[in-house]
Amino acid sequence: MNTLPELSNHTAMAASGQTRAAAAPRLKLSPQGVSIDHPDPELGEQLMADALGVPDRDAMHGILRQLVKASVSGKKPDAVNLAFMISMVESIKPRDSIEAMLVAQMVSVHVMAMRCVYHLAGANAARHDSAVRALGMLARTFPAQVEALTRYRNKGEPAITVQNVSVGDGGKAIVGNVTQHAGVIVSEKSPASAQDSTSHCRTREDDCVDAEQEAQA
Structure with a gap:
């Protein structure tokens, strides 16, 4: 059993393909603290670092301690809560330290929100309003965190997908999804469709010119 050490030196951990899989x-959890349950202490630490999305041992222990504290129920760390939180972090797959910290906050906010739901169910009149306010704040925070993670992963460019497009008489629709990134629209329309659309516009313009000439004559 590998007890979490107090490390003072920054120790890099290079993940292999085997540990990432x-x-x-x-x-x-024990009265002495929290330990990683793995027959190979070094491999156990590497697996935990990969799951939390951090690059080194110091960061791994730091995030892990914070999750342990966030899992506290009844003044003691809760093993079930902690296992759930680590599983959620692992499923979101943070890719660097920024994402690791944000995802740890996300799962912690979710756990606190669900605690508020539990307390709200049995709250008396005096505590009902405060529980509702706390739940509302946490419920607004979580989607904001999800949006922040999405924007960070998209390098600050929110993706906008247009699914329903109205087309008037004589118009042509773009077949496929249309995604907009920072003012640039990319569609799955083929070059041939683009040329057809351009030719159509020119034809309509020529018709207008011909009609105007006939009217003048």
């Missing part, structure tokens, strides 16, 4: 190891 494996699931995060289980944790054990």
Whole structure:
């Protein structure tokens, strides 16, 4: 059993393909603290670092300690909550330290929101309003965090997908999804369709010119 050490030196951990494919190891809670339950202590730490999306041992222990504290129920860390939180972090797959911190906050906010739901169900009149306000704040925070993660992963460019397009008489629709990134629209329309659309516009313009000439004559 590998007890989490107090590390003072920054120790890099290079992940292999084998560790990235494996699931995060289980944790054990004891009066002495939290430990990674793995027969190979070094591999166990690497697996946990990969699951949390952090590059080194210091960051892994830091995020893990924060998740342990966020899992506290009844003044003690809760093993079930902690396992759930680590599983959620692993499923979201943070790709760097920024994402690791944001995802850890996300799962922590979710756990707190569900606690508010539990307390709200049995709250008396005096605590009902405060529980509702807390739940509302957490419920607004979580989607904001999801949006922040999405924007960060898209390099700050929110993706906008247009699914329904209205086309008037004589018009042509673009077949396929249309995604807009920072003012640039990319569609799945083929070059031939683009040429047909251009030719159509020119034909309509020529018709207008001919009609105007006939009227003048």
